Amino acid sequence: MTATLTRAVPKTVLEARNMTRRFGGLIAVNDVSFDVREGEIFGLIGPNGAGKTTLFNLMTGLTPPSSGTLTYEGRPVLGLAPHKVAALGMSRTFQNIRLFKALSALENVKIAQHTRTHAGLWRGIFGANRAEEAQVERRAWELLDLVGLSDRAGEEAGNFSYGDQRRLEIARALATEPRVLLLDEPAAGMNTSEKGGLTAFIREVRDRFDLTVMVIEHHVPLVMNLCDRVAVLNFGQLIAMGDPASVQRDPKVIEAYLGGE
Numbered sequence: 001m002t003a004t005l006t007r008a009v010p011k012t013v014l015e016a017r018n019m020t021r022r023f024g025g026l027i028a029v030n031d032v033s034f035d036v037r038e039g040e041i042f043g044l045i046g047p048n049g050a051g052k053t054t055l056f057n058l059m060t061g062l063t064p065p066s067s068g069t070l071t072y073e074g075r076p077v078l079g080l081a082p083h084k085v086a087a088l089g090m091s092r093t094f095q096n097i098r099l100f101k102a103l104s105a106l107e108n109v110k111i112a113q114h115t116r117t118h119a120g121l122w123r124g125i126f127g128a129n130r131a132e133e134a135q136v137e138r139r140a141w142e143l144l145d146l147v148g149l150s151d152r153a154g155e156e157a158g159n160f161s162y163g164d165q166r167r168l169e170i171a172r173a174l175a176t177e178p179r180v181l182l183l184d185e186p187a188a189g190m191n192t193s194e195k196g197g198l199t200a201f202i203r204e205v206r207d208r209f210d211l212t213v214m215v216i217e218h219h220v221p222l223v224m225n226l227c228d229r230v231a232v233l234n235f236g237q238l239i240a241m242g243d244p245a246s247v248q249r250d251p252k253v254i255e256a257y258l259g260g261e
């Protein structure tokens with residue numbers, strides 16, 4: 001008798017294989033391979049200069065790869081222009097916040113909605129028709145509401161605290177209707193109470209928008225609480241990958257961090 005127990009195996013959405021990026025003699029990302037499963041929160045940690053941001057830059061079209069492949073739901077990603085990566089369904093935030101600081105929070109989110117395609121970007125700059133504009137405005141309010149900033153929609157983004165700027169960045173990233181969200185150090189610059197609320201906030205965003213999330217983060221307690229799996233980079237190489245507790249115990253990881261002190 002064969003008893004079959006079927007358990008839903010989450011689908012792989014991102015498949016990175018042998019991703020490499022050289023800058024002259026320096027190998028910033030060295031032969032990195034990993035899979036990210038649908039719906040998971042996948043952490044990327046490692047000492048300063050380990051190659052984390054370069055990996056995100058490769059994944060989102062900001063830096064061309066030296067070699068390797070990345071597929072998103074089977075479609076090749078590496079080498080595409082950033083707006084094409086966004087149009088595929090992958091959106092990101094930046095370590096150094098990239099908001100239009102002199103524009104209001106609402107305007108920041110409205111502009112982001114137009115960046116899904118080049119044509120959309122031109123419409124964003126030169127104006128869409130009234131019905132489209134009303135739709136864009138409605139959606140921008142919804143997103144601001146979701147990140148808890150709708151009561152400050154008219155304020156200049158540059159006046160916001162770090163925490164609120166990072167929330168606004170996430171609203172902007174969500175404006176392109178991604179399926180994969182890449183967050184580069186979302187807790188950087190946040191105060192303790194802002195950091196405290198971030199885990200629940202990222203989970204809520206993941207659940208509400210049915211997202212897969214990749215997150216680079218230095219704040220170890222946050223990573224350990226938030227992530228389903230964690231990958232560790234050191235000098236461009238992937239030295240460990242697994243659930244947070246086993247990664248934290250891994251001697252190679254301990255040594256990489258202690259060696260970086």
Ligand SMILES: Nc1ncnc2c1ncn2[C@@H]1O[C@H](COP(=O)(O)OP(=O)(O)OP(=O)(O)O)[C@@H](O)[C@H]1O
Nearest residue numbers: 023026028046047048049050051052053054055095
């Ligand atoms: N455009 C570039 N030209 C030359 N070297 C670069 C470039 N971008 C990154 N690097 C180098 O690649 C290595 C990896 O940098 P990267 O910013 O990806 O690391 P990181 O893990 O994100 O670091 P941090 O945690 O400090 O942000 C570093 O040695 C960095 O100096």
